[in-house]
Amino acid sequence: MIKTYFSVICGDEIAFTADFAEASCPVVGDYTHGRQVADFRHRPVAAMRESVLEYLGGCGTPAEDREEIIEDAIATMRFRPVRF
Secondary structure (H helix, E strand, C coil): CCEEEEEEECCEEEEEEECCCCCCCECEECCCCCCEHHHHCCCHHHHHHHHHHHHHHHCCCCHHHHHHHHHHHHHCCEEEECCC
16 A cells, blocks of 8 residues: 655655555655665665655754654654555
């Protein structure tokens, strides 16, 4: 089932959409750069971690603050099914 996973950090929503049961399914989001589910080992948490790291790198967040923000984003991550 295709789902959109999302979390809010620094007032911005970080989201991506994929079917994490399908290895070749593209993970579509602003910070996933067209990678496939297999690149994240079928784990939405890994995709969220990479997406948040990419986001934080672009907004100048100090390295010492990043891990706490990433953990918060993962802890509050939710999903919604995509309906066609």
